[in-house]
Amino acid sequence: MAYTIKEIYYTIQGEGRHTGRPMIFCRFAGCNLWNGREQDRMQAVCKFCDTDFIGTDGANGGKYDSTALVEKILTLWPKDCGIQPAVVFTGGEPALQIDETLIAEMKKSEIYIAVETNGTIPLPDGLDWICVSPKGDAVIKQKTGNELKLVYPQPENQPKQFEGLDFKYFYLQPLEDEFWIQNTAAAVEYVKSHPKWRLSVQTHKYINIP
Numbered sequence: 001m002a003y004t005i006k007e008i009y010y011t012i013q014g015e016g017r018h019t020g021r022p023m024i025f026c027r028f029a030g031c032n033l034w035n036g037r038e039q040d041r042m043q044a045v046c047k048f049c050d051t052d053f054i055g056t057d058g059a060n061g062g063k064y065d066s067t068a069l070v071e072k073i074l075t076l077w078p079k080d081c082g083i084q085p086a087v088v089f090t091g092g093e094p095a096l097q098i099d100e101t102l103i104a105e106m107k108k109s110e111i112y113i114a115v116e117t118n119g120t121i122p123l124p125d126g127l128d129w130i131c132v133s134p135k136g137d138a139v140i141k142q143k144t145g146n147e148l149k150l151v152y153p154q155p156e157n158q159p160k161q162f163e164g165l166d167f168k169y170f171y172l173q174p175l176e177d178e179f180w181i182q183n184t185a186a187a188v189e190y191v192k193s194h195p196k197w198r199l200s201v202q203t204h205k206y207i208n209i210p
Contacts (some may be wrong), residue, residue: 003069003097004029007058010076010163013088014204016131017147017169018114023086024076025210026069029053029061029148033118033135046118046135048151048175053092066105074109086112095121095142103127116149117142134162149200151175152187159190159197171200 006027013021030036034044036054041047056062060072064167077085084103087106089098095117103126106113114129123130130145137156144166150159152172159172172191174184204210 001097001099001101002063002065003102004063005069006053006061006070006092008060008076009058009210011210012204014207014209015150015173015200015202016171018088018129019200019203021086022083023088023114024073025088025090026073027051027058028089028091028094028097029055030096031094031118032120033138035160036092044136045138046092048177049135051090051092051178066102069102070105070109070111073106073111084110084112086114088114088116090116093118093121095123098124098125100126119143121160132167147171149173152190153183159194162196163196170197172197173200173202176202176205 001192008026010024012135013019014162025036031053061125064072072086072098074085094115096120103124107126113186115123115127116131116133117123119132119136119140120138122141131147131149132142133149134143134157135142147169148162148165148167149171150157150162152175170184172187174180187199191199
């Protein structure tokens with residue numbers, strides 16, 4: 001299988017449980033909740049996506065087979081650092097492409113595999129970290145994982161809807177729009193009143209890194 005990749009880059013994870021951890025981001029092209037075209041945003045299931053996932057024109061973008069993709073990922077990790085390489089598969093929607101073949105190839109090179117998904121497509125086995133981020137009125141099918149990260153507020157999604165799902169960590173992340181300051185204050189107050197939840201802040205945007 002050829003995997004269609006928008007971009008691959010080495011950075012610091014800016015949100016959620018792994019905030020501050022050096023990781024390689026591998027962004028798959030394509031999504032099932034929005035086609036990525038600005039003119040179609042308001043008709044999409046997810047109307048607030050802040051990511052360009054169209055095409056293969058980003059850094060290290062292209063079409064790769066599983067072996068070539070792992071080789072490219074490893075070239076971006078610091079050599080001889082003594083730390084296990086760590087990758088976040090994201091998108092777009094990575095579950096449209098990630099499969100057992102790619103996971104097996106990653107495991108051969110002992111790469112830690114994290115995935116950030118909208119949860120609408122069940123994921124294959126073998127992943128080290130699963131972060132599900134519900135979007136709009138899409139039906140969640142991946143109901144287990146490590147971290148559930150809910151952009152807040154969303155009229156279709158209330159935090160209590162997800163508290164019974166099998167995740168270890170539950171995060172609220174303020175929606176970044178024209179009401180971002182109010183959204184942040186609301187998320188803070190919700191977390192304070194409902195300690196099952198934690199606040200996730202997109203720190204990479206504060207320090208201006210990818």
